[in-house]
Amino acid sequence: MEPVIKVTNVSKDYQSHQVLKNIDLTVNNNEIYGLLGPSGAGKTTLVKMIAGIETPTNGSISVLHSSMPSLNIMSQIGFMAQSDALYGELSGRENLEFFSAIYGLKGQKQKERIHQVSELVNLSKFLQKPVNQYSGGMKRRLSLAAALLHEPKILILDEPTVGIDPVLRQSIWDELYKLSKSGTTILVTTHVMDEAEKCGQLGMLRDGKLIASGTPQELKNVTSSASIEDAFLYYGGVQHEN
Amino acid sequence: MRIKALVIRIIRQFIRDKRTLAMMFIAPLFILTLVNLVFSSNDYEPKIGVISDQKVVDQLKSSDQAFTVYQNKSKAHQDLADEKLDAVIEVTFPSTTITLEGSNPTANKASILTIEKALKSIQTQDTNKIKGNSEIIYLHGSADMETFDYIGPFLIGFFIFFFVFLISGVSFLRERTSGTLERLLATPMRRWEMVVGYVLGFGIFTILQSAIIVSFAIYVLDIKMAGSIWLVTLITLMLAITALSLGTLLSAFAKNELQMIQFIPLIVVPQVFFSGLFSIETMADWLQPLSMIMPLTYGGKAIRDVMIQGDGLGMVYGNVLVLLVFSLLFMLLNVLALKKHRKL
Numbered sequence: 001m002e003p004v005i006k007v008t009n010v011s012k013d014y015q016s017h018q019v020l021k022n023i024d025l026t027v028n029n030n031e032i033y034g035l036l037g038p039s040g041a042g043k044t045t046l047v048k049m050i051a052g053i054e055t056p057t058n059g060s061i062s063v064l065h066s067s068m069p070s071l072n073i074m075s076q077i078g079f080m081a082q083s084d085a086l087y088g089e090l091s092g093r094e095n096l097e098f099f100s101a102i103y104g105l106k107g108q109k110q111k112e113r114i115h116q117v118s119e120l121v122n123l124s125k126f127l128q129k130p131v132n133q134y135s136g137g138m139k140r141r142l143s144l145a146a147a148l149l150h151e152p153k154i155l156i157l158d159e160p161t162v163g164i165d166p167v168l169r170q171s172i173w174d175e176l177y178k179l180s181k182s183g184t185t186i187l188v189t190t191h192v193m194d195e196a197e198k199c200g201q202l203g204m205l206r207d208g209k210l211i212a213s214g215t216p217q218e219l220k221n222v223t224s225s226a227s228i229e230d231a232f233l234y235y236g237g238v239q240h241e242n
Numbered sequence: 243m244r245i246k247a248l249v250i251r252i253i254r255q256f257i258r259d260k261r262t263l264a265m266m267f268i269a270p271l272f273i274l275t276l277v278n279l280v281f282s283s284n285d286y287e288p289k290i291g292v293i294s295d296q297k298v299v300d301q302l303k304s305s306d307q308a309f310t311v312y313q314n315k316s317k318a319h320q321d322l323a324d325e326k327l328d329a330v331i332e333v334t335f336p337s338t339t340i341t342l343e344g345s346n347p348t349a350n351k352a353s354i355l356t357i358e359k360a361l362k363s364i365q366t367q368d369t370n371k372i373k374g375n376s377e378i379i380y381l382h383g384s385a386d387m388e389t390f391d392y393i394g395p396f397l398i399g400f401f402i403f404f405f406v407f408l409i410s411g412v413s414f415l416r417e418r419t420s421g422t423l424e425r426l427l428a429t430p431m432r433r434w435e436m437v438v439g440y441v442l443g444f445g446i447f448t449i450l451q452s453a454i455i456v457s458f459a460i461y462v463l464d465i466k467m468a469g470s471i472w473l474v475t476l477i478t479l480m481l482a483i484t485a486l487s488l489g490t491l492l493s494a495f496a497k498n499e500l501q502m503i504q505f506i507p508l509i510v511v512p513q514v515f516f517s518g519l520f521s522i523e524t525m526a527d528w529l530q531p532l533s534m535i536m537p538l539t540y541g542g543k544a545i546r547d548v549m550i551q552g553d554g555l556g557m558v559y560g561n562v563l564v565l566l567v568f569s570l571l572f573m574l575l576n577v578l579a580l581k582k583h584r585k586l
Contacts, residue, residue, distance in 0.1 A: 048424075051428050052428070052584075052586065053424060053427050053428055053583075053584055054584075055585050069584070069585060069586045070586075071430040071432065071586060072430070074428065074429065074430045075429070075430040077428070079425070079428035079429075081421055081424055081425050081428070082421075083420070083421035084421070085420065085421040085422040085424065085425030085426075086422070087251065087255055087420075087422065088420075089254070089255045089258035089259060090251065090254055090255060090258070094251070094254055097247075097250075098247055098248075098250070098251045099429075101243065101244070101246070101247030101250075102244050102247050102248075102426070102429045102430075102431055103429065103430075104243055104244075106243075130258070
């Protein structure tokens with residue numbers, strides 16, 4: 001097990017407000033690591049720092065053995081933001097062409113990758129349509145496709161399955177498993193408890209603190225809970241009692 | 243490569259947005275036409291140099307304070323060429339020669355009126371000496387030049403500046419509010435690549451815009467054109483690039499489209515007052531240096547010098563260079579401003 005993401009004692013302040021407090025976490029190669037927590041817990045800030053967009057106030061982050069932020073490493077990260085960062089005037093294909101060109105894909109290789117990722121998210125038939133005519137779920141899928149274009153070693157997905165129907169959600173998770181098996185490390189945030197069970201490793205984030213981490217099974221066993229939700233309540237409750 | 247991707251994307255987006263395209267290309271033409279139709283002249287106090295013998299000079303000076311005495315004929319004509327004077331009158335009995343600077347039709351009219359009035363008051367005393375045979379010479383322009391010929395060049399510069407500033411500013415702002423800026427900052431794209439990509443992508447449209455507006459003003463509105471149309475297009479293009487880089491820079495300090503529009507009275511409108519459309523000399527002294535930091539001062543003057551006085555590149559390149567420096571400065575500041583969103 002080789003660690004590819006290492007977050008060491010990271011804190012993040014916005015003005016006087018502390019968003020993250022002394023976070024330590026490690027994500028190993030090929031792993032699907034889930035960051036579970038309610039909105040406002042600091043999930044997005046944490047993944048943005050790992051993706052190299054934000055910098056921590058204290059502590060350090062290394063990805064693929066390089067200290068972040070690093071433009072070089074960023075070309076090996078696929079990032080899917082919480083908001084669908086797409087250009088509404090452009091068609092689905094034009095959006096994918098733009099993002100793939102940013103990562104240096106061109107010609108035949110570019111066409112192939114656009115074809116592959118759009119098949120994967122089930123959008124091949126809608127690529128000619130302007131994105132502002134897409135439904136919410138279609139936009140989510142196109143965002144995911146854009147993050148996969150350059151075959152990144154590390155995939156960071158911020159709430160990827162919001163607004164996606166259960167059937168498609170299952171197919172996206174199947175795809176994530178496949179990517180993970182073929183060597184991609186995946187970091188995914190979610191506030192949906194049952195989705196957390198699909199992850200190999202889980203970190204529970206609440207009020208800027210990592211309150212627990214382990215495999216979903218471990219977390220349930222230790223707290224003798226029936227579900228992840230109960231486990232989360234257990235750890236959250238401990239915080240309250242202190 | 244990444245810059246090219248950005249340029250292609252901007253062009254595609256722009257072509258889809260028909261209304262914004264219309265605003266960039268048709269709105270300036272519409273307003274220029276309106277101004278052409280409705281503009282009327284206003285009061286103006288001319289400055290006139292007098293070259294003559296002492297007696298007439300004293301009489302002229304006492305009749306109106308617009309007159310300044312020159313002992314040296316070539317000095318007077320030099321001041322006229324430098325636009326320190328609106329007209330020079332030479333009284334060499336029995337004839338009078340009036341040389342008008344000629345760029346500004348309002349100044350021409352005011353000068354002629356002032357001189358005629360003054361001469362009339364003298365004529366009552368020395369009726370025989372000066373008799374109606376005064377000759378009028380135009381240094382630039384001609385008697386049939388209209389007010390629009392004078393203000394038109396400024397307006398071309400101003401409208402291009404205004405629309406490019408607004409459109410580029412809002413587009414760059416939208417990149418931020420829609421989350422795509424953050425998305426781009428998650429890619430290895432460098433901050434300077436983003437700024438250069440934007441300037442190039444929009445630059446292609448501003449080339450078209452400059453060419454269309456300049457041609458429209460000259461061929462359809464029949465504005466006076468003494469110099470090279472290519473040079474005017476080049477200057478308007480430089481002015482547009484300045485507006486483009488300033489708009490994208492300032493969008494960093496706006497949270498939404500409305501706040502971007504709030505920059506118009508703050509940044510764009512003051513430039514109208516300082517751009518030379520209104521006389522800077524009559525403003526309070528402490529206010530005058532402000533015109534130095536306004537891009538439109540340089541652009542407007544250069545366009546006017548070429549269109550009315552027929553100046554070549556050799557005469558206006560200084561102003562064009564200043565615009566280039568402004569653009570580069572704004573682009574550099576924008577690269578720094580983007581640091582707010584990503585340190586690297």
